[in-house]
Amino acid sequence: MPLYCSVFEDETKLDINYIPSKLLHRESETRFLQEFFSFLLRTPEKMAQRVILTGDVGTGKTVLSQRFGIDITREARQREINLHYIHVNCREYRGSLFLILQHLVSVFHPNFPKRGYSAEELLSIILQILDEQNAYLLLALDEFDSFIEREGSEAVYKLSRLQEARIGKSQRVSLICILKNIAAIERLDASTRSTLQSNVIRLENYSKQQLVDILNSRAALAFKPLAVPEDTISLIADLALCENGNARFGIELLWRAGKYADGENLDSVIPECVRKAVSSIYSLMQKSDLTRLNTHEKLFLLGIARFFKENEKAYATLAEVEQAYAIVCEEFNTKPHTHTQLWKYLQTLSAIGIVKKSVSGTGSRGRSSLIYLPRISANELEKELTSMLEKEDAQ
């Protein structure tokens, strides 16, 4: 028997830096990028382009740009075009033009001295390097907001209009500016804005089904076969949906849940692993949220916690938690409240965010509400509520 068993096949496939060979649900955005930069594969010397990629956290901006960068440089190499894609996270360089340019030079000359020149000199050094090597640069400036914040209009203008002082020479530098909020561009002066704003690709937030597809494809690469049940994926997708369709959050949660499964020596990633994982990501639910609940709300919530503790399920129907609640009431010698009352409690718990509701999809009869715990493990919740209710009972 092996000493160490893991649900993972290759957990690096869930790493934040992993770039999938194909991006799901970003086909049209990829096509836009291909269209905007198609000249790089035909007549790269004749023009330069500037494109803005924008969208919420976890909508795939960075990975889209990186995937595109890898693909276009490969294609360029086949056509004997010396194209370099360089991805820079502006925040890592404190949004400083000087530090970003210094990094660019170091890609070509790793031992280039770190001091002794200005940003303007660095810009002309980069162009000299590209001219000498007959190379083209597709520069992706990720977290572009921090660059705008630190450097303002002048630096952006310099970067986006590099070519204007080089009349008659080949165009060398194209830009992909990646930012969460397009409103950051509004801070720039009118002429700088006009150089940037023409090509904007907006990445919409992922839907639940899209998140399920993404998580399934990563799970297939990262985990052993059948190690991640459908329910688990669906729960993670729901949680990622609550975070504005943040796929990165979902992927990280999947990895963390896998670690909890390994920690408990399980052969699959059950929904409770997800709940434990999510409660480790978020700060633990505030106790005050629980103390504000009335006794029957607590009893009802305890019923929900017990249900999830005893069943390896991600979702419960109202009927199922009602049954669990009835047993809890028996335990605490209390008469259970009616179905209508419980529905109200569910609304309260959902409004606080302790439980969440999701509508059942196809496959079940009609459309009913499914209940799940978004931010806390059933075990922890049960412990907390039991001790509170026992104290109330003693009083």
Added chain:
Amino acid sequence: MPNSPLQIEDIFSSKLRVKILKILWQLCEVNVSEIARRLRVNHKTTIEHLKLLEAEGIIQHKTFGRIRLYRFNEASPKTKAIQRFLEAWELAEKGQK
């Protein structure tokens, strides 16, 4: 600057020149100030040795504004011989350890 090519003993007779060759072997490409810093000698002395090696075709430089980056001249057979020697020496040192 002598007109006739330097003999091998002329090149290796200077501790600083050997150190420069080692630095270039390790770092591939370095600017003058960094070489001077590593040699712990002044800029002028460093430049003198670099010019001598460059005149022999062993190294070459590229200028970026005020920055001069030196590297081996890969096209020179003498450079190849020196690189092979440094590599063999490094391997021998590792073997001894």
